[in-house]
Amino acid sequence: MYGLNFLILQMAEPTKTIQNILNNQCNIDDLISSAHSLLDSNDKKIVHDFLEIGHLPVVNRLICKADKVDEWFELLHKLILQTNFNVYSLIKQRVLRYGDKALFQTILENNVISQSYNEVWEIVQSIGSFFHSNLKDNNTVGILTPNNINGVLIDLACLAYGIRVVPIPINLSPDHLAYVLNHSEITHLFTGSDRARELLAEAKRSSSELNSIQIDNNEEWQAFLDICKESEIINAPTKDNQSLATIMYTSGTTDNPKGIIFNHENIISKRFARALALPEIGPKDRFLCYLPLYHTFGRWFEMMGAIFWGSTYTFTESTSFKTLLRDFKTAQPSVFISIPKRWIQIQEQVAASIPIEKSSDEKISKVTVAITGGKLKWGLSAAGYLDPDIFKFFHQNGINLLSGYGMTEATGGITMTPPNDYIINSVGKTLPGIELKLGNDFELLMRGPYVSSGYYKDAIESPNPDGWFHSGDIFKEKKGHYFIVDRKKEIYKNTRGQTISPQKIENLFQDFEAIRSVFLVGDGKEFNTILLYPDPDNEALDLS
Numbered sequence: 001m002y003g004l005n006f007l008i009l010q011m012a013e014p015t016k017t018i019q020n021i022l023n024n025q026c027n028i029d030d031l032i033s034s035a036h037s038l039l040d041s042n043d044k045k046i047v048h049d050f051l052e053i054g055h056l057p058v059v060n061r062l063i064c065k066a067d068k069v070d071e072w073f074e075l076l077h078k079l080i081l082q083t084n085f086n087v088y089s090l091i092k093q094r095v096l097r098y099g100d101k102a103l104f105q106t107i108l109e110n111n112v113i114s115q116s117y118n119e120v121w122e123i124v125q126s127i128g129s130f131f132h133s134n135l136k137d138n139n140t141v142g143i144l145t146p147n148n149i150n151g152v153l154i155d156l157a158c159l160a161y162g163i164r165v166v167p168i169p170i171n172l173s174p175d176h177l178a179y180v181l182n183h184s185e186i187t188h189l190f191t192g193s194d195r196a197r198e199l200l201a202e203a204k205r206s207s208s209e210l211n212s213i214q215i216d217n218n219e220e221w222q223a224f225l226d227i228c229k230e231s232e233i234i235n236a237p238t239k240d241n242q243s244l245a246t247i248m249y250t251s252g253t254t255d256n257p258k259g260i261i262f263n264h265e266n267i268i269s270k271r272f273a274r275a276l277a278l279p280e281i282g283p284k285d286r287f288l289c290y291l292p293l294y295h296t297f298g299r300w301f302e303m304m305g306a307i308f309w310g311s312t313y314t315f316t317e318s319t320s321f322k323t324l325l326r327d328f329k330t331a332q333p334s335v336f337i338s339i340p341k342r343w344i345q346i347q348e349q350v351a352a353s354i355p356i357e358k359s360s361d362e363k364i365s366k367v368t369v370a371i372t373g374g375k376l377k378w379g380l381s382a383a384g385y386l387d388p389d390i391f392k393f394f395h396q397n398g399i400n401l402l403s404g405y406g407m408t409e410a411t412g413g414i415t416m417t418p419p420n421d422y423i424i425n426s427v428g429k430t431l432p433g434i435e436l437k438l439g440n441d442f443e444l445l446m447r448g449p450y451v452s453s454g455y456y457k458d459a460i461e462s463p464n465p466d467g468w469f470h471s472g473d474i475f476k477e478k479k480g481h482y483f484i485v486d487r488k489k490e491i492y493k494n495t496r497g498q499t500i501s502p503q504k505i506e507n508l509f510q511d512f513e514a515i516r517s518v519f520l521v522g523d524g525k526e527f528n529t530i531l532l533y534p535d536p537d538n539e540a541l542d543l544s
Contacts, residue, residue, distance in 0.1 A: 013037050014050050021053050028066040031059065035075040039082070047083045051076065052093050054272050055308055060279035069276050073433045076272050077449055081241055086264040088160040088236035090271075091307060095121040098283065098310045105314040106149050107327055112314070115149070123153050123225065128161030128236065130228035135163060140185050142210070144168045144177075144200065145192020147293050147315055150215035152303060154190050155293070159246060159267070162239045166247045167294040170195065172257070174202035179256050180249050181205055184456065192216045241265040247456045248296060248408055259456035260408050270300060270411040270450035271308040273433040277416055281335065281378060283310035288333035288373075290316050290324065290342070296412040297382050302337055311335075321345050328373035335378045340386035343379070343401065346371065347393050361396070368397040380404055380416070388424040395422065403427050405484065409469060410434065411450040415482050426481040437468070442485065444471040505530065 014034040020026065038047050053059050054076055063072045079085070095117045102114040131141070141158050143165065145151045151167075158165035166184045168177065170193070177199055181189075189210040191197050197214070200207065214220045241264045249257040275281070287306045291298030306313035314331040317323050321342065328336075350356065350368050359367075369376070379394060379401040386403070394401040404416040405427035414436070417428035430436050434448035445468040452469075474485040486502070502520035505528075509518045515532055522528035 014046055018049055018053055021056065021059060024058060026058050026062050028062055028068065031062065032068065032071065032075070035072070035079065038079060039075070041082075044083045047079050048085060048089055048093065051079055051083075051085055052097075055094075055275055055282070055310060057280055057282035060275050063276060064279045069432050073273060073276060077269055077433065080268055080272075081265065084238060084241055084264075085268055086160075086236075086239070086241060087156070087245070087267060087304075090268065091121060091124065091156065091160055094307055094310050101283075101310070102312045103307070104149055104152065105312060105331065107314065107317045107330055109317075110330065112330060120153065120156070124157045124160055125233050126225065126228040126231065127153060127157035128163070129234045130231040131157060131163045132161050132234060132237065133231050135188070138185070139187040140164045140166060142166045142168055142181065142184065142186035142189040143192075143294075144170065144189060144196045145215060146170055146196075147289060147298070148192040148215060149315060150221055151190065151192050152293065154215070155299075155303075161236045162243070162245070164244060164246065166249070166259075167299065169249060169251045169257075169294045170199070170292070171251060172199070172249075174199060174204075176251075176257055178203040178205060180259070181210070183256075184247055184249075184259060186210060189213075190215050239264075241268075242453075248294070248299070250408060258458070260452045261454055261456050262411065262452060266411050266450045266452060267300065267304065269433060270413075271304060273431050273450065274301065274305060274413070275308065276432040277413075278378070278419070280419065281309055281311075285309060285311045285334045285378075286331060286375070287311055287313045287335045287337075288316060288327060288331050289313055290319065290336070290338050291382070296408045297337055297380075297406065300412045301380075325349065325371065328371065328376070330373075332373040332375045334375050336372070336376055337380040337382060340381050340384045340390075343381050343386060343390055343394070347390055365397045368394075368399070372399065378402070382406065391422055405473075405482065407471060409452045410446060410448075411452070414444075414446060414471075423481050426483055428482065429480045430482075436482075438475060438477060439470070442474050442476065444473050444475045444482070445469065446471065 013030070014037060017030045017034040020030065034050065038050055041047055063069055099118040100116050103117045103120050104115045106113045135141075141154065141163055143151050143154055155165055155167060157163070166180070166186060168180055172180065181203065187210070189200075189207070189212045191200065191207075191212055192215045197207070200212075213224050243263055244261055245264055245267065246262050247259040248262065249259050251257065287302050289298065289302055291302060293299045293303060303313060305311075314327070314333065316327045324342070349371055350364065353367050353371070354363060356364060376399050379399055381391075381401060382404055391401050391403065400419055402417040402419070403422065403426060404413050406413040413431050414434060415428040416431055417423075417426065421429075433450060434446055436444060436446050439445050447468050473487055476483045476485055505520050506518040509515050509532070514534055517533045519531045520528060521531065
């Protein structure tokens with residue numbers, strides 16, 4: 001009887017803490033104490049209820065203000081593993097809390113088509129149950145499409161129901177596509193554009209042998225959904241958090257793409273880490289989807305992040321800048337993640353609208369706010385260098401544009417500028433939950449729960465016996481901020497004894513739209529030579 005009473009008291013504390021948080025009566029000591037009391041608990045429901053509050057800004061602000069981020073993340077990580085909290089658990093939680101709220105939105109000209117959390121969950125359960133009942137353990141689902149709501153539904157169904165899924169980059173060469181299809185052993189392929197099917201034909205693979213379904217064909221997609229609806233809805237089978245959930249392939253250059261493997265521990269722990277790094281983001285925010293979902297920032301930060309925060313995620317109608325400007329006004333996002341070029345273009349759009357040099361700060365801010373939809377608060381510039389003047393421009397106009405550094409192997413971000421702590425040329429500080437150090441040659445090394453355990457059919461090659469992943473990038477660190485020096489393997493010396501960092505030279509050309517790629521050569525040579533490859537699709541460039 002004493003043991004039962006003690007257990008009841010032990011569970012009462014977390015339950016009271018959860019209720020207090022929902023009533024905005026948050027206390028840091030109660031939070032930490034409740035988390036500790038749940039360690040080794042057999043009550044999966046109360047632990048999951050407690051994990052749910054980790055998406056709320058009121059909690060993350062309190063943790064950050066009390067400087068308890070590391071301790072809190074460690075406790076959450078233990079609870080995630082202890083109760084096998086996974087993608088299925090996460091989506092189900094958000095559906096119960098935000099059921100009728102819009103989760104996904106699609107823009108069609110000036111119209112917005114919304115799907116609520118309830119509607120998305122109904123389709124995800126239907127597809128997931130069908131897959132679970134009809135696919136074999138060794139089957140793999142591939143998704144070859146530009147950003148498409150139906151592709152996301154397939155992806156979520158697979159992640160939730162333990163079906164191995166591979167989002168395939170649409171920009172692969174035919175040879176690399178053939179390699180990925182063979183290497184990942186795709187048995188069921190979903191295609192979402194004519195280009196995807198042309199690429200498949202160029203790779204000399206037929207739709208029939210891959211059980212291919214066109215998700216951009218309304219009739220074919222609806223027929224697939226009708227078949228799925230015939231399956232009895234089941235709960236997702238319980239799988240270990242360490243089991244393989246998905247494979248993401250690098251786009252590759254001259255070598256074959258590498259398949260980075262992810263499990264639910266990687267996916268889920270990263271979401272809690274991001275929430276602690278961005279404690280102001282939450283259910284009231286809106287994401288405008290621009291980055292491709294076969295890349296880690298688009299798939300994990302934007303798509304899974306929107307679900308984690310209970311937010312709304314809107315698909316841009318196309319990736320053209322003209323369409324993006326229109327979609328800003330239609331979607332009115334509060335969060336936007338993009339490549340450096342887009343941030344430059346937005347600043348240039350402001351400059352083209354008013355004479356910046358002659359305009360007041362108030363006027364510049366008003367135009368910037370109008371162009372970005374009126375509600376944009378948070379931005380992240382990813383996948384390249386962005387001039388500090390662009391960061392400062394947006395900071396001065398009410399948009400907290402953050403810098404960051406990441407790799408697919410780390411489920412995306414590794415460092416990020418803390419809000420309101422931008423330092424010129426810094427890629428920020430270490431994200432919660434990951435441990436960084438510089439090697440003897442200043443290469444950035446990392447380890448943590450959201451660093452991938454390896455490559456599919458291969459292992460992460462690391463000479464370090466302690467299990468550190470080697471980034472291949474040279475860094476310097478100052479007062480907690482990290483600065484990229486160069487790619488380790490790209491630093492070279494010419495015959496004059498000069499040490500050359502190619503990336504610094506190549507970055508000078510990144511904003512010229514007529515140039516597709518740049519490469520600096522000169523290792524062991526007397527002179528350095530820049531090779532420029534033009535973009536044949538650029539209308540401003542006449543190659544005739």
